[in-house]
Every structure is written in structure tokens, then in C-alpha cells.
Amino acid sequence: MYSPLSTALRKANARMTFDFTRSLDELAGRDLLPDSHDSAFVVGSLARGWGNDLSDLDIYLVSEKPWAGSSSGTIRVPLSHPDVPTEYFHTEERRWEVKYWTAGQVEEILAKVSWAEFDQGGTIGQMLTRDEEQLLERLLVCHPLDGEEWVRRQQRLIEESAFRAAVVTHCLTNADDFAEDALGQLAAGDEASAVLSVRQAFGHAVDALVAAHGECGRLVKWRARRMKAAAPQALSYERYWAVETMRDFDPDDPATWVRDVMYLCKLLSMRVEI
Template sequence: MSGSLVRGWGNATSDLDVHVVAPEAWQSSIDEAEHVALEPNTLPFEETFVEGRRWDVEYWTTGQVEQVLAKVSEAEFADDKGAWRTLSHHEIALLERLSFAAPADDGAWLGATRERLAASAHRSVLVSLCLRHADGSVEDAAGQLQAGDADSAVLSARRAFHFAVDGLQASLGQFGSLWPKWRSRRMRLVDTPVLPYERYWELETMRTFDPEAPEVWVREVIAVCQRISMEVSV
């Protein structure tokens, strides 16, 4: 089990995320599945309600989990064409949730899997993905400003900022780039001089944004993103 409830961040409307890992693929009468870049290449899932709370249940095979772990090995990360580049949304989500999941059994498998994950290039992979997206959005914002398209530059700068912050958090062991709703809570946990919480919140809420001079805010955000990229170690 994982998600905000397990982490202690949940509320009355939070759902419970359940990951069932078994040797064989799950056979479900519901027959709903998502695509993953694994073998088998489908991830069965179900949504059900227990005492009024929604449960989101994903069914993984042990072989699929092994493949995901292999994608974030040090060897794969060192390869310019490594398999870590094929990580799907669901695979990244699995890896990010493992660090604070709660076992339904004796915890032996989860404990061993966490140890393997901690010894892998998982952190470096997530940081690289986030910062690569941040750099791309910074380039977009700068180009849009130069072209006189300030409104689009604002949107690109916000996107760059979020990617950069997620990369900073991942570098410090706080994973959750797929869940922006918890970004501020993760930011309080990292407590880093690279981007103090009050400064983060000032930019997140666009407190200094002037509609009459949007380019000032865009350049401010670009500078912060570039600083994060320089300070963060992959």
C-alpha cells in the first residue's frame, strides 16, 4: 500500500493506492489495463470502494518489477541509450512510491527491493529526467520572450520551475514528481539553502508577478532554474 494516506498526508477524500506484486499476471473480469514498456506490456488495474474510500489497485508481476529495477541500474544510466529512457508514467510512479510504501505481508520483499533501489541509479535517473525537462522549458521561455510572446513565456517559465523544483527534491531523496499537489509539502521536508521554502513559495504563488511587466518575473524564474541545475548533483 502507498500514497498520501500511507505517508500521513491524506485526508477524508484521499484514495488508497495498492500495488499487488505476484509471480503470475492477474486475471481480472474488469479487464482494464494500462500500457507499460515491459514484458508483459500491460498493467491490469481496478478501482473499488471500501467503506466509502476509493482503492486504486495495480497488479504487477515480479518479473515486471525486476525489469523496472534493471532499467535504473548504474550500468543502464551510464549508457547514452540506456533503458531508463523508456520508463513509463506507471513505472516511475512505482519507483517513487516504493520509498514510503507499507507492506501487507512481513515486509521482507519490500525491504530487499528498497535496498536494491537505494543502491541503484534511481535518484540520478529522476533528477536527470526532471532537469532535462526544466532546461527545455527554460529554452522555450527565453525564446518566447525574445519573440515578444510574454504570455507563453510565463507558462513555459512556470513549467520549467516545477521541473527544476522536482529535480531538486529528488536529489535530496524526496520523490514525487508525478504528484504536484504535494510539491509544497516535499519542499518543507528538503529544507535546502539552494531554494529556501519561503523563496519557493513566493515563486510558486507568483507573488512578485507584475502583469504590466511579465518579462521581469520570467527572467527571475529562469535564473532560479539555472541555479538549481548548476547546484544539483546528478
Template sequence: MDHDMQKMAMADWLAPVRERGLVPDDAVAAFVVGSAARGWHNARSDFDIYVVTAAERHSETSNSMPVPLDPPRVRSETFYEHDKRWEVTYWLDSQIDQMLAKVSWEVYEAGTVAEDVLSRREELWLGRLGNCLPLFGEEWVDRNRKRLVASAFRSFLVVRSLGDADDAVEDALGQLESGDLESATVSARIAFGHAIDALLEGAGEFGSHLPKWRPNRFKAAAPEALSFEDYWALETMRGYDPADPRPWITDVLTICQDIAMRVETS
């Protein structure tokens, strides 16, 4: 946790939320999520807090966002404090149970693909749980972190990313063979992104829908299969030669295939 984060913790994250009456009496847990929870935030970052409640919260100032759960929505409140935009999102305890049920091993072994299991918002919630900053309800957070680790969530995401990487590799190979080097370059980059996501998801670093944090996630995971220096050289296309892109494309596709051999899916 960085110095700014420590200061925020001492100043009490919940103070601005409580002052606005945004912590319901039936709240069982509240935690900071996103970049601020990990010390990755900057001066322009928003602050995001999830609050878990027993009953649905209603307010004239709240926004409603659809989720494929019962009830089929979550609500949020936004405000500004210290030149920061704060968003407080309310999830029901029962909705968390529903999400975890969706990523059970029984569902996974039935062959269901990740896209058919979780919406992006649900996947983001589950992926953030492991690195959230609890404000209260630590026992609730710890219990559900253990449930998440015991679930097939990681396997769902790894399998999806490996499948997407393989599809992009096949695209790149076909384009390379046909001489369409520009398209092959793009496909190789797409394949590389998915392969790295699979590598990081295998290490418990989730968040493939937010590629802007991929370098930070890579540093946090520190996978043995690839050094950060080698990863960053490929991510930034350092060795790419527009006059002769074939070697770079081939190297990237080889690394993607090597990663696919190393990542365990379960």
C-alpha cells in the same frame, strides 16, 4: 504518520481486501502507496494498495493495464469501503526485477534518457517504493528499496528534469528577447516546475508526474538551496506584475539556473 493513518493501521488495512478474497496465496508483499501512505490524503482521496505476487492473477472482475514488461500488463481490482474507493494493483515479482534492470547504472552510462527507459506507470511504482506503508513482506520491501537506492533511478529523473528545465529556460529567454512576455511567463513557470522537480528528485522525493503534491514533497525534502517560503512565493507568482513581468521572469530563470548548478546528477 497522522492520526487517521494510525487508526487505519490499527484497523488493519488488509481486512477489507482479504474479506473480498483479493490477497492471493502466493503474494510476497503488499503495501499502501500514494497520498494515504504519506498521510497526505483527504476525505476524497482513493486508497491504493500494491500487491506483489509470484504468478499472474486472473479474475473476471479485474481490469488490465498495459506496461512495457513481460507479461505486458498489470491487473487491478476496485471496490468501495467506508465511502472510499480502493484500488488493489497486482505486480509480479519478476516485473519488479525488470524495472530495476531498466534503471541500472549500465543503462544510464550508455546515455539512455528516462523517457526511453520507463513508462509513467513504472516510474510511479518505483518512486512510491521509498515511501510506501508495508502491510506484509517487509523484508521484500526493504530489500528492493535498497536495490532502488543503489540503482541509477534518481540520476535518470534528475537529468530528465534538468534537461526539461533548460529547454524551457531557453524558450523563455528567446520569448523575452522578442517581447512576447505572455509566452515567456508561461515558459518561465514551466522551467521553474522542472527545476524544482530536479531539486526534489535529487533529495529522493519523486513524483514529478503528480505536480499537485509538489508542495508536500518540498516540505518533506526541505532542500537547503531554497526555502519553502521562497519556493511558494514563486509557485504562486506572488511578485508577478502583469504591467511589468520582466523582473519576475528574470528572477525565476535565474533561480532555475542556480538550482541546475546545485543539483548533483549522480
């Protein structure tokens, strides 16, 4: 049986559709489409059918040469070519955001998550910046507009890399750290802080679990969606949502809830495969 929230999510997903067929024409009409490109793809909530009427339309364009056209700003990344130009504009429907990557930048980012780098003890935060991590995570679940073969090739390379393992390890480490904090806070009688810490521990444990099932995003606002998409056997959606919303929390006995959630975090960590 679905919970009311999961039912609402399914209905919202069915309602939220977007016609991407004229996206490249829109960019070309604004002189925002490179003369040649390896691929163009939609990322983010609209690409997954998770968006709403206020969601941005996020598009990544990948070319051999850096974008030399107009841009609203630039993201800086620690690569041999450090600039990722960005452009923003509005249509009648919504706000658009375009990011211009080069194929060389993508190749360099993939090299950072090799198994050799991972085996040396690197964490995802040490291996990649947040923008680089987001590129790989979004590539795995994007909606290709052009150059689908290029996208599928990158997806295979990401799957073969240590990217997923690095995300899982990072989340498990955070889960253990926050659980240890909660334990110490309980011992000191600081129950309020223990509640906050164990909630963080649980979130990271869930992120590790769903990342092991291919859902490598880490934005909290999409955690429920990732749980629904991954559907891990180790944790039902109903049980997840009960803890996420603190359904069984007793304000007169917070310590019991903290210990229960700590135990669940330990079980989840043991069932996550890296």
C-alpha cells in the same frame, strides 16, 4: 517562521490518519488477496499521510505468479509479462484501488534503470513508462502491510540503481528547455508566453532539486509536499512558495519577474547533484 500554507499543511498532515490494520482482511473478504504473495503495501497520498477524506486507498500486491482472480481492468507495460491487473471497489469510507504486480515484473523494471543503461544516455521517459516509474517512486515511500523485508530490499535496490539520477537528469533537461524557450520569447516581445514557460522551467528545476534529495515523484499537485519533505538547503520553502504562487509578479512588468525566475532556475540547476 512558517507561511500560512505550510502551517495548514502541517495541521492537515496531523489530522489525516488512516487505520491500515484491516486492509488485508478487507481484500481477503472480497477474494482479492492472492493465496501467497511476496509483499502488500499502501502507496500514494494515504501512505504518506498526505491524503484527505476523498483520497483513494491504493494498494500494490506483489506475487511470484500473475493474479488470476477477478479484476476491473488491466494496465499494459512493456515487459515479458505485460499485464498488471487492477481492481476497484468502494467501502463506506472511500474508494479502493488494487494493482497486482509480479516479482518478475519488478525485477525487469529495476533492470531498466541500471547504471549501464543510464550511462548510455537514456532518459527516464525512454527507460520507463509512467506506470513503471510510478511503481519505483511509490515503493520508496510506501507503507508495508505484509512482506516488509521484501519492500526494504527493493528500496535498497532502487537506491543503488540509476533511478534517482535518471529522474533528476530528466527534470534538469526540461528546466533548461523551458528556460531557453522563455528567453527566446522575451527577446521576441512575447512576454505572456515567457511567463508560462519560465513557470514550467521553475517547476522542473524544483522537481530536480527534491528528487536529488530522494523525493522522486513528479506529480505537480504534490510538489509543495515534496518540498516540505525534502527541505533542500538550496531553496527555502518560503522562497519556493513565493515563486510558485507568483507572489512578486508585477503584471505591468512581467519581464523582470521572468528574468528573476530564470536566474533562480539557473542557480538551482547548478546546485543539484546527480
